[in-house]
Amino acid sequence: MSTRFRPLRHLLLLAFTLALVGPTELQAQDRQRWTPEQANAWYDDLPWLVGCNYNPSTAINQLEMWQADTFDPETIDRELAWAEDLGFTSIRVYLHHLLWEQDADGFLGRLDQFLTIADRHGIGVMFVLFDSVWDPHPKLGPQRDPEPGVHNSGWVQSPGADDLMNPDREDLLKAYTVGVISRFKDDPRVHAWDLWNEPDNTNDNSYGRNKLDREPEGKRERTLELLERSFTWARSANPSQPLTSGVWIGQWSDPDRLSPTERVQLDQSDVITFHTYDPLDRARQCVENLRRYGRPLLCTEFMARPNGSTFDPVLGFFKDQDVGAYCWGFVAGRSNTIYPWDSWQTPYASEPPVWFHDIFHPDGTPYRPEEVSYIQRLTSQAD
Template identity: 60%
Template sequence: MTLRCRCLTFALLLVACASQALAQSRWTPEKATTWRQQTGWLVGANFGPAYAINQLEMWQADTFDLAAIDRELGWAEDLGMNSMRVFLHHLLWEQDKEGLLKRMDQLLEVAEKHKIRIMFVLFDSVWDPNPKLGKQREPKQGLHNSGWVQSPGAQDLINRERHRLLEEYTKGVIARFKDDPRVVVWDLWNEPDNHNENSYGRNGLKQEPPGKMQITEELLRKTFEWARSVNPTQPLTSGLWVKNRALAPERMIPIERIQIEQSDIISFHSYGNQAEMKQWVAAMKQYKRPLSCTEYMARPMGSTFDPILADLKAEGVDVYNWGFVQGKTNTIYPWDSWKKPYAAEPPKWFHDIFRTDGTPYDVKEVEYIRSVTKGATK
């Protein structure tokens, strides 16, 4: 090889390395602000169709119901919603990656018809730590989220040989849709620091693996790296949810610091009342990036559409309430149902907006939502 060829090869290598480093860097605040200006205000719900008890039943080939999804997203469009937060699962990729990608594309096509953009969630540390493919169990009477499953589950979390699957899933899913305008945000990990002490732990099912937080911390950092290596045009995020740490940064644990330091846009969950939501927004503004409240709305706790939805719109904060249609997730029941399951419909629904036939739980509430979202879908 001539000296000139060696110099040219070295120069090309430097360019390639620089391009890779640029692709793997967090968005600047200016780039995030430009994204917000182009995207506009996002308003919607955490969407699980009524037919599915969890992510697996929603997406597996033998239970995936595009007609039901189409019908329910039509109700969302009628409410003026323009986005939905939708959960995936890594076992779906292992089971049938081409089938999963095809069904994701079908959902996106239907969502686009209803002027709805999708925020996909890749991993989730909440509820059942032992997910299994195939037929999912039936809901337990009066029990909130009796069948929702974690991704990765306990065994795939602690078995490092399985982490290669998590990497392939992350890169593969994002690469397929990284330039797709129908996908608006990638939420990489839902509540990664959740111990589930209020559900399975207190019911004698102590199945959370030892060292969960340490392994999750390691994987969360890697997940951001894997996602960035694909260079998606959409922002990456993972949301804070523990108020006493989020509102006092000096108390944050390492997982939360990764979430803040690596997210292109800042997301958070708040199921508190209007005053608490205002505290969250004020605290999150210090990071000088677009904000997204990816979970809220628990009626008995004072987290209600009126007035919180209008407050967040005025602040320019994207907002997704938990739950949309009453269904197998049983999220009309409160979290305390894990201590004592309900024998009948609760006097006040915890989450969700519509009954299974599309009639509103509260007509006045729906009218209020429409009054706030007016003009959000264009």
């Protein structure tokens, strides 16, 4: 099914709502959390959402991907053609609030250009607005080069530590959230809005090793406050696409043992998203435990080969269970995600014996041709 197709059930629901309350009254109200029925109707009208977390191979992080001087539509077009050839229907892509502050109109224009490229390849987009992982001190302008042999050495948080802990910057975070979503709130090229990636991640094995200097005290508590507000801000834009934030630690078997952050994520999300970098048995537990919410499930991060999280059989399981699936990484490049997480403790002097993430070399050659064939078989059989 083309990503240009606006889900029929959602259009009917919107028309029915307008008939009941009128457009003026509707605009004055923040959209409420979708019911499970609304969420499942949205999901039923889409193809199987399968794809990757996409960052072009020429960008070390979100800032380098989107800033005017380094935005690279030629590489994006070439690499998304490879995604189309795999049968991918959706990609998850990170944004950054400093790009909005730097040049909101230019940033929105580049987002629109990116969506046009993706749509030309039959691919929809899930945008991620905030992220608590990796470097807590982002800076606009030219980005540093990757640290040799170190996983994701230049990825940056949004908001970084200074903006996160400064109440005076909250208006910027709100304006960014409302502004970006409002611009694309009825755009069928946008599949979903992932409001905050791993909000309670304190980067204990990387920047968190020296928390006094790198990660601010009270980060989790402050992030929880802003996570809750981000759902309110996003709903005030009345998006036609679902909102979500994905749980990422454990398998969530006992609802009474959820953390405060997990409760907000699961109680506020229109569709349930989660991460798992574990083998099939644990991925199966995640799915079984999250079924209790009665909403569509999307695994927005998986696939770490040395951990046992591999396309075969994990992606096949997700397809059988009608669970959306986005692997981490796509084309090896400046993000250095072919290296494992432990490279933060011991950088690799050469290419690792098994790639951690990513599917293609920069020239489009598959890392493992048998993986590409497996993915293509699954996507060719999708409804």
